[in-house]
Every structure is written in C-alpha cells, then in structure tokens.
Amino acid sequence: MSTHGRWTTGLLTDSGVRNASVLAALVDLLGKPIAEASALCIPTAGYGGPGGPWRFISGQSPCPMTGLGWKSVGVLELTALPSIDKERWVSWVREADALLVNGGDALYPCHWMRESGLADLLPSLRDTVYVGLSAGSMVLTPRIGEEFVGRQPPTGDDTTLGVVDFSIFPHLDSPDCPENTMAEAERWAAKINGPAYVIDAQTAIKVTDGDIEVVSEGHWKLLNPAS
Numbered sequence: 001m002s003t004h005g006r007w008t009t010g011l012l013t014d015s016g017v018r019n020a021s022v023l024a025a026l027v028d029l030l031g032k033p034i035a036e037a038s039a040l041c042i043p044t045a046g047y048g049g050p051g052g053p054w055r056f057i058s059g060q061s062p063c064p065m066t067g068l069g070w071k072s073v074g075v076l077e078l079t080a081l082p083s084i085d086k087e088r089w090v091s092w093v094r095e096a097d098a099l100l101v102n103g104g105d106a107l108y109p110c111h112w113m114r115e116s117g118l119a120d121l122l123p124s125l126r127d128t129v130y131v132g133l134s135a136g137s138m139v140l141t142p143r144i145g146e147e148f149v150g151r152q153p154p155t156g157d158d159t160t161l162g163v164v165d166f167s168i169f170p171h172l173d174s175p176d177c178p179e180n181t182m183a184e185a186e187r188w189a190a191k192i193n194g195p196a197y198v199i200d201a202q203t204a205i206k207v208t209d210g211d212i213e214v215v216s217e218g219h220w221k222l223l224n225p226a227s
Helices: 020-030 044-048 054-058 078-083 086-095 107-116 118-124 182-192
Strands: 010-013 038-042 072-075 098-101 129-133 167-169 196-199 203-208 211-216 220-223
Touching: 010 020, 020 129, 020 203, 020 211, 038 086, 044 078, 044 107, 078 107, 086 118, 107 118, 167 182, 182 196, 182 220, 196 203, 196 211, 211 220
Parallel strands: 010 129, 038 072, 038 098, 098 129, 167 196
Antiparallel strands: 010 203, 196 220, 203 211
C-alpha cells in the first residue's frame, strides 16, 4: 500500500516504543542512534484528553517516547505557535531529527496543526521522522471515525489531515479500553470506507517513501484492504 506521496517518513505507534522491534524501526528511520538524535515533543493532544501532557513531556508516561535517551528533547506547543514568530519555530522544527506527537484527542491537535501552520509545513520535512502515539498517529489519517471523536471539532466531522491513506483503530484488546475489541473494530471499519489498521500496544506502522510496514510483537489486522 502506498500513501498519498507527500511527506511520509514516520512511525505511527499505538502506545509508544514498547518493544525491541519498534525501537529498531525508529532507529532505522532516524539513520542514527537515538542518543545522537534531537527531538521535539508535541504534547497538545494531551490537553484534549484526561491527565494532561506533563507525563508525556517529562518522560514518565507508560508509553515510551521522550524518555528513550535522546540527545536533546524540546517542547513544541501547537497552541502557542500562532503567537510566536513563524520563522523562529519553523527553524526549531527543521533542526529536529524527530517529532514526538502525544496521544489524547486526535481532533484537538488536528485543529492546531492547521491553525498554527504546522500541517502545511509537514510535507517539506523530508529528513524529519514523525513519531505518533495513539491520537498522535491518528491525526495523520484521513478520518478517525465517530467512535473516536472526543470533542466537537470546528469542521463538525471526524476528518483529520490525510497525510496517509489509511485509518487506525488503536488499543486493540487493551485493559484500559475494554470496548476496543476486534468485533468493534470491524464495525468501525465498515463505516470508514477505506483501508484501516487495527493495532495493539505492541504494534506500530512504519511509513517510508510511501511504503507501509507493520512492525509488531503483538496483534494487528488490516481491514478494508485496497484492491
């Protein structure tokens, strides 16, 4: 399966970098050890969900992202960007090896990625690895499905950025999300009307030059595969 042919270097995870296979995929995308790479974390989605973003920023989240041993980790808060000189924050983004994008409410960072201008910048970031966590992964898809709408977006629907051409149903069989069963995923996918990956905490989707590879030490399934 291919993506839309735009900026597509990323690792779209369910629950962060939880195993050796996903870690190896991240290092491969970076082209260098994590200890030699700089990252910017984007915590914004956490404000749209319970708990807030502080665990994500501090590296104390149970979903490993910022605490992986990066050379440096900065914070890029999307809601603040409209009040900052654009050339300044764009330079921060371009200098980063990776963008670590928090989970929470997918439509909230989607709105602020568009509002801030980051969404328009993404296609030009050919040397930057996008690392998504749950909602941070889902924000790149065409739509998330009404089941994952946590707040009413300005657009009034469940559409997201559409950087990739597949949707994601996360947290399969998670104890924290007992409703996220395969049966529920199949009902969700029937309404998505496009390719959709169902993934669990041990799974990530690696996107490189338009090619898709599922990296998993757990369970996943592709629904509505493209013909």
